[in-house]
Amino acid sequence: MIQNSAMLVDLNISVWTGRKMDRKVSDEIDAAKNTKAKGGNYHKKLLAGTQRLDDLQKLVGTIRTWHYAQTLPWSDGGSRLLPMKNFFDYKATLNDYAEQYNEAVKQFLDEYPTLVSAAAFQLGDLFDSQEYPSVDKLTDKFKFKYVFLPVPEVGDFRIDVSEASKAELQTQYQSFYEDRLNDAMGDIWERLHECVKHMSDKLANADVPRETKEGLNYTKLFRDSLVTNANELCDLLTKLNVTNDPKLEQARQKLESAINGNCAEDLRKSDELRLQTKAKVDEILGMF
Secondary structure (H helix, E strand, C coil): HHHEEEEEEEEEEEECCCEEHHHHHHHHHHHHCCCCCCCCCEEEEECCCCCHHHHHHHHHHHHHHHHHHHHCCCCCCCEEEHHHHHHHHHHHHHHHHHHHHHHHHHHHHHHHHHHHHHHHHHHHHCCCHCCCCCCHHHHHHHEEEEEEEEECCCCCCCCCCCCCHHHHHHHHHHHHHHHHHHHHHHHHHHHHHHHHHHHHHHCCCCCCCCEEEEECCCCCCCHHHHHHHHHHHHHHHHHHHHCHHHHHHHHHHHHHHHHCCCCHHHHHCCHHHHHHHHHHHHHHHCCC
């Protein structure tokens, strides 16, 4: 029962875009370019020349990327499947990210009046003070909310309908449930496939020469992340395998064995070790 091994998590983070469509400038560009129809819209950065909002938006992007990596797809509405094995690590990291986000928002709001003054200089004639919300209104543009929910039981329809209608609803949800679970496990297999395919390609092409100013360079072309990403995936797969798929666990163990504690530098230094590792990785590819 997936209800005993996983839950749903809904994470919503919002951040002010700091952008505004300038209709006047858009019309001026159309006129200057002699367009016969509306050629496009000009969106200006209200805080052009400053980095604080960009940094905050990058942080939100980092959190969302981490959230998607630590969970599995479930519904189109945004809820994602969180295995119980990953709950405590996920919650601890989420709390850390929430603190980082709230501190970054506080710093941004504290500096906002100064940033607006700087934008007045940077934007020149494009600056319009009426386009800048007050600090109080701007605060509502930033939110960091999450909720953990149980995965609904297939037959849990507590409504007053006929038995025939209830049976139809249960059948529909059973189909939805199976599709979502298949999508979740398919997502894990796709991550594994991308990882081992990338490793196989990089380990095979390690000696392809590159043109440089000094001539041909035969330096191995893969980065340290080739191995560190694979190690991280091996660790993550132990938590995300919510159906305890034995084939997935077998593939995970094979990848762990292929790496065998070696780092990227070990593989760069030894062609024999690199080719041995590639052969083991290719065995995993054969499982797809």
